[in-house]
Amino acid sequence: MTKISGIAASAGIAIARAFILEHPDYTIKKTAVTDVEAEVVKLEEALDKSKAELQKIKERTLAELGEKKAEIFESHLLILDDPELISPVKDKIREDVVNADYALNEVATQFIAMFENMKSAYLQERAADMRDVTKRVLNHLLGIHYVSPAEISEEVVVIAEDLTPSDTAQLNRQYVKGFTTNIGGRTSHSAIMARSLEIPAVVGTKNVLTQVKSGDLVIVDGLSGDVLINPSDAEVAEYSAKSEAYAKQIAEWRKLRDEPTVSVDGKHVELAANIGTPNDVTGVIENGGEGVGLYRTEFLYMGRDKLPSEEIQYNAYRTVLENMNGKPVVVRTLDIGGDKELPYLDLPKEMNPFLGFRAIRLCLERQDIFRTQLRALLRASVHGNLRIMFPMIATLTEFRAARDLLLEEKAKLQEEGQEVSDSIQLGIMVEIPSTAVLADQFAKEVDFFSIGTNDLIQYTMAADRMNERVSYLYQPYNPAILRLIKNVIDAAHAQGKWTGMCGEMAGDATAIPLLLGLGLDEFSMSATSILPARSQISKLSAEEMKTLAAKALDLGTAEEVVALVRAIGN
Numbered sequence: 001m002t003k004i005s006g007i008a009a010s011a012g013i014a015i016a017r018a019f020i021l022e023h024p025d026y027t028i029k030k031t032a033v034t035d036v037e038a039e040v041v042k043l044e045e046a047l048d049k050s051k052a053e054l055q056k057i058k059e060r061t062l063a064e065l066g067e068k069k070a071e072i073f074e075s076h077l078l079i080l081d082d083p084e085l086i087s088p089v090k091d092k093i094r095e096d097v098v099n100a101d102y103a104l105n106e107v108a109t110q111f112i113a114m115f116e117n118m119k120s121a122y123l124q125e126r127a128a129d130m131r132d133v134t135k136r137v138l139n140h141l142l143g144i145h146y147v148s149p150a151e152i153s154e155e156v157v158v159i160a161e162d163l164t165p166s167d168t169a170q171l172n173r174q175y176v177k178g179f180t181t182n183i184g185g186r187t188s189h190s191a192i193m194a195r196s197l198e199i200p201a202v203v204g205t206k207n208v209l210t211q212v213k214s215g216d217l218v219i220v221d222g223l224s225g226d227v228l229i230n231p232s233d234a235e236v237a238e239y240s241a242k243s244e245a246y247a248k249q250i251a252e253w254r255k256l257r258d259e260p261t262v263s264v265d266g267k268h269v270e271l272a273a274n275i276g277t278p279n280d281v282t283g284v285i286e287n288g289g290e291g292v293g294l295y296r297t298e299f300l301y302m303g304r305d306k307l308p309s310e311e312i313q314y315n316a317y318r319t320v321l322e323n324m325n326g327k328p329v330v331v332r333t334l335d336i337g338g339d340k341e342l343p344y345l346d347l348p349k350e351m352n353p354f355l356g357f358r359a360i361r362l363c364l365e366r367q368d369i370f371r372t373q374l375r376a377l378l379r380a381s382v383h384g385n386l387r388i389m390f391p392m393i394a395t396l397t398e399f400r401a402a403r404d405l406l407l408e409e410k411a412k413l414q415e416e417g418q419e420v421s422d423s424i425q426l427g428i429m430v431e432i433p434s435t436a437v438l439a440d441q442f443a444k445e446v447d448f449f450s451i452g453t454n455d456l457i458q459y460t461m462a463a464d465r466m467n468e469r470v471s472y473l474y475q476p477y478n479p480a481i482l483r484l485i486k487n488v489i490d491a492a493h494a495q496g497k498w499t500g501m502c503g504e505m506a507g508d509a510t511a512i513p514l515l516l517g518l519g520l521d522e523f524s525m526s527a528t529s530i531l532p533a534r535s536q537i538s539k540l541s542a543e544e545m546k547t548l549a550a551k552a553l554d555l556g557t558a559e560e561v562v563a564l565v566r567a568i569g570n
């Protein structure tokens with residue numbers, strides 16, 4: 001057995017065979033061939049293998065997920081049978097005397113560009129199908145063995161260098177029992193999504209990919225951050241018992257589902273959930289969330305080929321508001337950039353994407369994108385208790401500019417006779433130190449703050465949240481961070497406003513006593529963290545935590561703060 005350690009990113013234990021997920025290299029070279037007919041045969045064989053594969057996937061999808069989801073594979077099969085695509089590829093092989101993969105790639109690229117430039121949304125979407133199908137055939141031509149995360153159909157633990165948020169979104173919980181990666185941190189977006197999918201995960205192991213072979217038995221302990229490769233029978237038994245104990249603990253927490261969140265001395269706080277898609281609302285309700293404290297709308301913009309229309313967005317926002325049944329829902333406007341990319345926006349590569357053209361900076365420049373989202377939100381506002389929040393606000397001027405666009409769109413909608421709620425609270429994320437420092441000025445103009453510690457910590461400590469090499473500097477408990485949090489909470493309270501926190505720190509058992517003591521009003525976290533947090537708070541005294549927080553603010557290091565909190569035996 002080999003044991004390696006990483007960062008515990010999503011709780012739970014997974015025991016299954018390893019599935020190595022690697023993104024293939026599709027660099028294609030043009031080569032002059034001597035036997036063109038052999039290339040044509042190669043192409044035909046690759047087409048046949050692709051069709052057989054697609055047929056199988058289609059049948060499985062039909063049986064497991066229904067007709068609608070299986071349709072996509074039917075359309076892929078049709079593309080492979082389409083003479084308008086296949087004949088020009090064969091012609092090119094014969095006329096240009098070139099290799100099959102080159103000819104296919106050239107012809108398909110032209111079709112993709114043509115579809116992308118079509119006016120009809122239906123035809124634009126065909127570009128994505130064409131891209132997918134081409135890759136499948138190229139896999140056979142180039143001898144690449146690639147199975148996309150969506151196609152995994154047996155119980156596995158996924159092993160990868162890194163997972164993008166869109167890879168993670170494709171993971172099927174039924175088969176993917178856990179995952180572990182070389183890079184990433186607890187607040188990288190794949191880790192955040194693993195928590196909402198409730199898939200145990202360990203990230204940032206640095207070398208799991210070189211240690212594990214496909215088919216090895218792997219244990220991923222998302223509670224401790226350990227990964228065991230080819231464990232003994234005794235170890236498998238030990239971890240199975242640990243997994244059962246964890247399941248029992250969850251059942252115990254579930255009893256608190258419909259209870260309010262109150263400390264021993266009667267202080268109420270609100271425990272809300274972070275979500276990425278309307279589907280996540282089920283988890284929020286199952287886990288007793290008192291609201292949605294952060295709806296990361298950028299996932300609505302991912303996994304597609306173009307911007308989502310106002311209607312698509314309106315439906316998503318309305319679904320979340322209706323399903324939350326009057327409970328508050330904080331929707332954050334588009335926060336693209338950093339580790340969340342939108343290939344179809346074709347933005348230039350940046351040296352420091354986390355410090356670059358992202359979130360509100362992009363929205364204030366690309367007002368077409370921003371206004372569409374604001375309209376969709378305003379229209380949806382009549383279906384529940386909507387709160388709107390702007391991400392990455394660095395200056396009051398940015399907030400005012402964003403607020404003015406919102407007000408303009410509201411006035412336009414009302415002129416058009418559309419109903420818009422008059423009680424939408426408008427707040428900002430506090431994730432840039434300048435805003436945390438100047439919170440007293442912001443508090444006069446916003447309705448609420450939500451502290452985004454994932455970014456606030458990385459910007460305050462100058463330590464990339466995705467880079468495990470500097471993860472030792474990523475210190476939620478550093479007194480510098482605690483002082484910024486206190487500044488924000490006090491500034492809000494002085495103006496009669498509330499402060500929430502939607503960074504991962506809000507659900508962290510070591511941070512919770514301090515945050516309660518600092519007077520945080522709303523804690524927003526992964527849905528699965530809500531019940532443990534409720535249980536923890538019910539055993540704490542808010543008054544005592546006030547004293548604890550005051551002591552922590554006076555300490556010099558994160559380690560001293562952790563020791564102080566641990567000493568209360570929480």
Ligand SMILES: C=C(OP(=O)(O)O)C(=O)O
Binds near residue numbers: 187335431455
């Ligand atoms: C919640 C936050 O936003 P995101 O993780 O999406 O950057 C944060 O920065 O704390």
Ligand SMILES: [Mg+2]
Binds near residue numbers: 431452454455
């Ligand atoms: Mg952020």
